Ligand SMILES: Nc1ncnc2c1ncn2[C@@H]1O[C@H](COP(=O)(O)OP(=O)(O)OP(=O)(O)O)[C@@H](O)[C@H]1O
Protein backbone atom coordinates (compact mmCIF):
# COMPACT_ATOMS: atom_id res chain seq x y z
CA UNK A 191 0.00 0.00 0.00
CA UNK A 192 1.33 3.39 -0.92
CA UNK A 193 0.60 6.42 1.20
CA UNK A 194 -1.67 8.55 -0.93
CA UNK A 195 -2.09 11.39 1.53
CA UNK A 196 -1.08 14.84 0.39
CA UNK A 197 2.18 16.37 1.51
CA UNK A 198 0.89 18.11 4.60
CA UNK A 199 4.35 18.04 6.14
CA UNK A 200 7.88 18.02 4.82
CA UNK A 201 8.79 15.23 7.20
CA UNK A 202 8.27 11.52 6.83
CA UNK A 203 9.08 11.06 10.51
CA UNK A 204 9.44 13.30 13.52
CA UNK A 205 9.94 12.58 17.18
CA UNK A 206 9.19 14.87 20.08
CA UNK A 207 11.20 14.09 23.20
CA UNK A 208 10.82 10.32 22.88
CA UNK A 209 12.30 8.14 25.60
CA UNK A 210 12.87 4.47 26.27
CA UNK A 211 14.56 3.35 29.45
CA UNK A 212 15.59 -0.19 30.36
CA UNK A 213 16.01 -0.03 34.11
CA UNK A 214 18.78 2.49 34.68
CA UNK A 215 19.81 2.50 31.00
CA UNK A 216 18.46 5.47 29.08
CA UNK A 217 18.56 3.78 25.68
CA UNK A 218 16.73 6.72 24.07
CA UNK A 219 16.51 9.85 26.15
CA UNK A 220 14.10 12.70 25.28
CA UNK A 221 15.17 12.53 21.67
CA UNK A 222 13.72 15.00 19.18
CA UNK A 223 14.53 14.75 15.49
CA UNK A 224 12.98 15.06 12.06
CA UNK A 225 13.55 12.99 8.98
CA UNK A 226 12.62 14.67 5.69
CA UNK A 227 10.38 12.98 3.18
CA UNK A 228 12.24 11.11 0.43
CA UNK A 229 15.95 10.51 0.14
CA UNK A 230 18.21 8.51 2.42
CA UNK A 231 18.97 9.29 6.04
CA UNK A 232 21.53 7.25 7.95
CA UNK A 233 21.59 6.73 11.70
CA UNK A 234 25.04 6.15 13.15
CA UNK A 235 26.56 6.09 16.60
CA UNK A 236 28.74 3.92 18.82
CA UNK A 237 27.56 0.48 19.96
CA UNK A 238 24.74 0.80 22.46
CA UNK A 239 24.00 4.42 21.54
CA UNK A 240 20.33 3.64 20.98
CA UNK A 241 20.07 3.21 17.21
CA UNK A 242 18.06 -0.03 17.26
CA UNK A 243 15.93 1.21 20.13
CA UNK A 244 15.14 4.32 18.09
CA UNK A 245 14.13 2.17 15.10
CA UNK A 246 12.02 0.03 17.44
CA UNK A 247 10.25 3.14 18.73
CA UNK A 248 9.73 4.62 15.26
CA UNK A 249 8.25 1.36 14.00
CA UNK A 250 6.11 0.68 17.06
CA UNK A 251 7.94 -2.53 17.96
CA UNK A 252 8.60 -1.03 21.41
CA UNK A 253 6.12 1.19 23.23
CA UNK A 254 7.29 4.69 24.10
CA UNK A 255 8.03 5.56 27.72
CA UNK A 256 7.44 9.19 26.83
CA UNK A 257 7.17 11.65 23.98
CA UNK A 258 5.56 11.31 20.60
CA UNK A 259 6.30 9.81 17.19
CA UNK A 260 4.88 11.68 14.23
CA UNK A 261 4.60 9.63 11.07
CA UNK A 262 3.77 11.58 7.93
CA UNK A 263 2.43 14.47 9.98
CA UNK A 264 0.16 12.30 12.13
CA UNK A 265 1.07 12.41 15.81
CA UNK A 266 0.91 8.99 17.39
CA UNK A 267 1.47 8.70 21.10
CA UNK A 268 1.19 4.96 20.83
CA UNK A 269 2.14 3.27 17.57
CA UNK A 270 1.64 -0.45 17.26
CA UNK A 271 3.92 -2.39 14.98
CA UNK A 272 1.09 -4.03 13.04
CA UNK A 273 -0.41 -0.61 12.39
CA UNK A 274 2.65 1.09 10.97
CA UNK A 275 2.08 -0.14 7.38
CA UNK A 276 -1.20 1.77 7.49
CA UNK A 277 0.88 4.84 8.22
CA UNK A 278 3.14 4.13 5.27
CA UNK A 279 6.08 2.69 7.18
CA UNK A 280 7.84 -0.64 7.55
CA UNK A 281 11.21 -1.86 8.83
CA UNK A 282 13.77 -4.66 8.82
CA UNK A 283 15.54 -6.06 11.85
CA UNK A 284 19.18 -6.24 12.90
CA UNK A 285 18.38 -9.90 13.60
CA UNK A 286 16.56 -11.01 10.45
CA UNK A 287 12.99 -12.21 10.96
CA UNK A 288 11.42 -14.51 8.38
CA UNK A 289 8.94 -17.37 8.23
CA UNK A 290 11.57 -20.12 8.30
CA UNK A 291 9.34 -23.10 7.51
CA UNK A 292 7.99 -21.80 4.21
CA UNK A 293 9.59 -21.06 0.87
CA UNK A 294 11.20 -17.84 -0.29
CA UNK A 295 8.30 -17.42 -2.71
CA UNK A 296 5.72 -17.83 0.06
CA UNK A 297 7.59 -15.41 2.32
CA UNK A 298 6.90 -12.75 -0.29
CA UNK A 299 3.38 -13.94 -1.12
CA UNK A 300 2.19 -13.76 2.50
CA UNK A 301 3.20 -10.11 2.61
CA UNK A 302 1.51 -9.34 -0.71
CA UNK A 303 -1.73 -10.97 0.45
CA UNK A 304 -1.78 -11.08 4.25
CA UNK A 305 -3.49 -7.84 5.04
CA UNK A 306 -6.77 -8.74 3.43
CA UNK A 307 -7.70 -12.16 4.67
CA UNK A 308 -10.69 -12.98 2.48
CA UNK A 309 -9.35 -11.59 -0.82
CA UNK A 310 -6.09 -13.35 0.01
CA UNK A 311 -7.76 -16.70 -0.64
CA UNK A 312 -8.11 -15.70 -4.26
CA UNK A 313 -5.30 -13.26 -4.62
CA UNK A 314 -2.53 -15.80 -4.30
CA UNK A 315 -3.32 -17.14 -7.73
CA UNK A 316 -3.89 -13.78 -9.35
CA UNK A 317 -1.38 -13.18 -12.15
CA UNK A 318 -0.72 -9.60 -11.06
CA UNK A 319 0.16 -10.73 -7.53
CA UNK A 320 2.42 -13.48 -8.83
CA UNK A 321 4.07 -11.03 -11.18
CA UNK A 322 4.68 -8.61 -8.33
CA UNK A 323 6.27 -11.39 -6.26
CA UNK A 324 8.51 -12.34 -9.16
CA UNK A 325 9.67 -8.78 -9.80
CA UNK A 326 10.50 -8.30 -6.10
CA UNK A 327 12.44 -11.57 -5.97
CA UNK A 328 14.32 -10.56 -9.10
CA UNK A 329 15.08 -7.13 -7.67
CA UNK A 330 16.64 -8.63 -4.55
CA UNK A 331 18.38 -11.37 -6.53
CA UNK A 332 16.43 -14.23 -4.96
CA UNK A 333 14.37 -15.47 -7.90
CA UNK A 334 16.55 -18.54 -8.39
CA UNK A 335 16.03 -19.40 -4.73
CA UNK A 336 12.25 -19.07 -4.80
CA UNK A 337 11.57 -22.73 -3.98
CA UNK A 338 14.06 -22.96 -1.10
CA UNK A 339 12.82 -22.90 2.45
CA UNK A 340 13.81 -19.70 4.21
CA UNK A 341 15.69 -21.74 6.81
CA UNK A 342 17.97 -23.14 4.07
CA UNK A 343 19.24 -19.69 3.09
CA UNK A 344 22.62 -18.22 3.88
CA UNK A 345 22.87 -15.23 6.19
CA UNK A 346 23.18 -12.80 3.28
CA UNK A 347 20.29 -14.37 1.40
CA UNK A 348 18.14 -14.04 4.50
CA UNK A 349 18.93 -10.34 4.62
CA UNK A 350 18.00 -9.98 0.95
CA UNK A 351 14.72 -11.83 1.49
CA UNK A 352 13.89 -9.64 4.45
CA UNK A 353 14.42 -6.56 2.30
CA UNK A 354 12.23 -8.19 -0.35
CA UNK A 355 9.50 -8.63 2.24
CA UNK A 356 9.80 -4.98 3.18
CA UNK A 357 9.56 -3.98 -0.50
CA UNK A 358 6.43 -6.13 -0.80
CA UNK A 359 4.80 -3.90 1.82
CA UNK A 360 5.03 -1.11 -0.77
CA UNK A 361 5.08 1.77 1.70
CA UNK A 362 6.64 5.21 1.59
CA UNK A 363 9.12 4.88 4.43
CA UNK A 364 11.60 2.08 5.11
CA UNK A 365 13.63 1.69 8.27
CA UNK A 366 16.55 -0.69 7.76
CA UNK A 367 18.50 -1.70 10.86
CA UNK A 368 22.04 -2.64 9.80
CA UNK A 369 21.16 -3.98 6.33
CA UNK A 370 24.88 -4.36 5.53
CA UNK A 371 26.14 -6.03 8.70
CA UNK A 372 27.96 -9.29 8.01
CA UNK A 373 27.47 -9.23 4.23
CA UNK A 374 30.12 -10.32 1.75
CA UNK A 375 31.12 -7.64 -0.81
CA UNK A 376 28.91 -8.98 -3.60
CA UNK A 377 25.80 -9.04 -1.38
CA UNK A 378 26.71 -5.65 -0.04
CA UNK A 379 26.74 -4.21 -3.54
CA UNK A 380 23.35 -5.79 -4.19
CA UNK A 381 21.82 -4.19 -1.09
CA UNK A 382 23.36 -0.84 -2.03
CA UNK A 383 21.80 -1.10 -5.50
CA UNK A 384 18.39 -1.94 -4.03
CA UNK A 385 18.56 1.06 -1.72
CA UNK A 386 19.64 3.37 -4.55
CA UNK A 387 16.67 2.14 -6.60
CA UNK A 388 14.29 2.71 -3.67
CA UNK A 389 15.61 6.25 -3.38
CA UNK A 390 15.10 6.82 -7.11
CA UNK A 391 11.55 5.54 -6.72
CA UNK A 392 10.94 8.40 -4.28
CA UNK A 393 10.88 6.36 -1.07
CA UNK A 394 12.10 7.59 2.27
CA UNK A 395 14.92 5.37 3.52
CA UNK A 396 16.36 5.42 7.00
CA UNK A 397 19.19 3.01 7.68
CA UNK A 398 21.47 2.16 10.56
CA UNK A 399 25.07 1.32 9.75
CA UNK A 400 28.55 1.18 11.21
CA UNK A 401 30.13 1.24 7.73
CA UNK A 402 31.13 4.87 7.15
CA UNK A 403 32.08 4.31 3.50
CA UNK A 404 28.55 3.12 2.78
CA UNK A 405 27.06 5.87 4.93
CA UNK A 406 28.98 8.43 2.86
CA UNK A 407 27.99 6.81 -0.42
CA UNK A 408 24.26 6.43 0.24
CA UNK A 409 23.18 9.16 2.62
CA UNK A 410 21.63 12.49 1.81
CA UNK A 411 21.89 13.32 5.49
CA UNK A 412 22.96 11.76 8.72
CA UNK A 413 21.85 11.50 12.34
CA UNK A 414 24.43 10.71 15.02
CA UNK A 415 23.33 9.28 18.36
CA UNK A 416 25.39 9.06 21.51
CA UNK A 417 24.04 7.59 24.75
CA UNK A 418 20.46 7.79 23.52
CA UNK A 419 20.69 11.48 22.64
CA UNK A 420 21.15 13.42 19.43
CA UNK A 421 24.81 14.30 18.99
CA UNK A 422 24.61 15.84 15.52
CA UNK A 423 22.43 15.83 12.40
CA UNK A 424 22.60 17.28 8.93
CA UNK A 425 24.78 17.00 5.84
CA UNK A 426 27.06 13.98 5.93
CA UNK A 427 30.57 15.41 5.64
CA UNK A 428 30.26 18.36 8.04
CA UNK A 429 28.63 16.09 10.63
CA UNK A 430 31.17 13.26 10.32
CA UNK A 431 34.05 15.75 10.44
CA UNK A 432 32.72 17.62 13.46
CA UNK A 433 34.79 17.43 16.60
CA UNK A 434 32.05 16.03 18.85
CA UNK A 435 31.33 13.18 16.45
CA UNK A 436 34.99 12.26 16.06
CA UNK A 437 35.34 12.31 19.84
CA UNK A 438 32.30 10.09 20.37
CA UNK A 439 33.82 7.48 18.07
CA UNK A 440 37.27 7.74 19.61
CA UNK A 441 35.66 6.97 22.95
CA UNK A 442 34.10 3.77 21.61
N1 LIG B 1 15.50 -5.14 25.59
C1 LIG B 1 16.47 -4.52 26.28
N2 LIG B 1 16.62 -4.73 27.60
C2 LIG B 1 17.58 -4.10 28.30
N3 LIG B 1 18.46 -3.23 27.77
C3 LIG B 1 18.36 -2.99 26.45
C4 LIG B 1 17.38 -3.62 25.64
N4 LIG B 1 17.54 -3.18 24.36
C5 LIG B 1 18.57 -2.33 24.39
N5 LIG B 1 19.07 -2.21 25.63
C6 LIG B 1 20.18 -1.33 26.03
O1 LIG B 1 19.91 -0.05 25.53
C7 LIG B 1 21.09 0.55 25.00
C8 LIG B 1 20.90 0.87 23.53
O2 LIG B 1 20.80 -0.34 22.82
P1 LIG B 1 20.57 -0.40 21.26
O3 LIG B 1 20.44 -1.82 20.87
O4 LIG B 1 19.45 0.52 20.89
O5 LIG B 1 21.95 0.21 20.71
P2 LIG B 1 22.52 0.25 19.22
O6 LIG B 1 22.98 1.64 18.99
O7 LIG B 1 21.56 -0.34 18.27
O8 LIG B 1 23.82 -0.69 19.35
P3 LIG B 1 24.53 -1.62 18.23
O9 LIG B 1 25.36 -0.69 17.40
O10 LIG B 1 25.39 -2.52 19.06
O11 LIG B 1 23.48 -2.34 17.47
C9 LIG B 1 22.23 -0.43 25.26
O12 LIG B 1 22.83 -0.07 26.48
C10 LIG B 1 21.51 -1.75 25.39
O13 LIG B 1 22.22 -2.64 26.22
Ligand SMILES: [Mg+2]
Nearest residue numbers: 241242243284
Ligand atom coordinates in the same frame (compact mmCIF):
# COMPACT_ATOMS: atom_id res chain seq x y z
MG1 LIG C 1 21.59 -1.93 16.96
